[in-house]
Amino acid sequence: MTSQRIAIPGHIVAIGGAEDKTSDLEILKQVFALAPRGSNDVAVIATASSIPDQILPDYKAVFTRLGAGHVHALDIQSRKQAADPDNVRLIEHSGVIFFTGGDQLRLTNLLGGSATLNAVRARLLAGAVVAGTSAGAAAMPGTMIYDGNATDALRKGAVNMTSGFGLVDGLVIDSHFLERGRFTRLMEVGASNPEHLGVGLGEDAAVIIHPSRILEAIGPGHVILIDSRELASSNISELSMGGTVAIEHMVIHALISGHGFDIEARRYLTPDKLKACLAETT
């Protein structure tokens, strides 16, 4: 896919859920800092959430505290609202677009193919930062996990996937990863197609996906990477649905804040290497 090679001007930040919103704001501070110069409005899209009225004020407070111009609370709850030119306009005026947590299937179901989502894509291409937490993180790539109990995973078909927003290619993102023991989910996903890197975000942990396709881990939590590209063998295609999946050889990494990963080269970057890499490419 050529899209994997082309540098997109904007940054993506995928957060594993439960990020700090009241104390040091370690992650959200960096999200806001990535906004392009002179574009400090923030659009918060709460479509995933079943309690938008409870979480929108929190994000409004955080981004205001961080120095945002306007914080636009976009409570899009229907496909009609997703097509609303007023919402499109607010996104067009924002340097940060933030997707809250909730249910990622609501996100794709309500926003897929909409004018709002097209506006988000255009903003990313123009250099804005697109961030999402939990459901908002899972929806970023071309393929999205939306359900599947981790204790059933590694049984063929236990992980439910569909198309995501396609804002970044070559990855599959899972959230609440360590807290809900979701390793098996990304292993099953990796066996089904070893091309895409599995990114397991812990709570209060995130990755910045730089335009050069370098991942940078931020926040106090862990980011687990499951790299299936050198998968040696798996029985998954021969099994009936529900059959137990065998896997020979995946590579796993645990990143902490300041460590990174080169998605294309499949190279782990210790802090020195990450700095050098980012200096080279920006």
Added chain:
Amino acid sequence: MTSQRIAIPGHIVAIGGAEDKTSDLEILKQVFALAPRGSNDVAVIATASSIPDQILPDYKAVFTRLGAGHVHALDIQSRKQAADPDNVRLIEHSGVIFFTGGDQLRLTNLLGGSATLNAVRARLLAGAVVAGTSAGAAAMPGTMIYDGNATDALRKGAVNMTSGFGLVDGLVIDSHFLERGRFTRLMEVGASNPEHLGVGLGEDAAVIIHPSRILEAIGPGHVILIDSRELASSNISELSMGGTVAIEHMVIHALISGHGFDIEARRYLTPDKLKACLAETT
């Protein structure tokens, strides 16, 4: 360690907990089948359990159904009982020695250095099968995990370990592995010493450790292996206690029944290769 190279005549079977005791007995049937010819007494040691009266009859029924001569229910609940020559004698008469689940720290605390445990070792050297489920599996190797919440793991010191029975070297065994999402526990263990293979046993899954140090997965569940030997880097030794552990490069496999692993060569064995390997070495 030379002990890693010497073939011990007996078999070890480590079970991840919750093995079928009423239906097909897929795992326990194989445990019993490994008993040396003419030695079909079974000793069940319930020391780990807080409810020995409830579980001993179940195992008695299972092994009787499988054709055991006598099933000796050894409810050893003190170091004094662990030194009792009567218990030693019952073990000496058994072709199968089975450790139930419960708390592995009770196992090592009550049996460590005892005449009973020495008798178990002697029986293994004489060709008997030593099997254990859950706590009984965790206690088999030289190093044993006895506590540590999986959601806290990958924070330095979160996993609590001590010496195990030392019946098998070069492994660390964790049980209920997929069901309790314990991947991070074996990753922290692997970072602390990459030499030992991490064996994560799912429920109703087990490994036979053959005398030739070939692992064979049995049962309907999964066996996850975490191989840290090619660990590229980790910050664990530089961290304060509680600090977040970074890990660059571990290898992970998911074995199902009929698949195997060569512990020394670190080689995954698909069913054909496993059969060839076992034919070669027995």
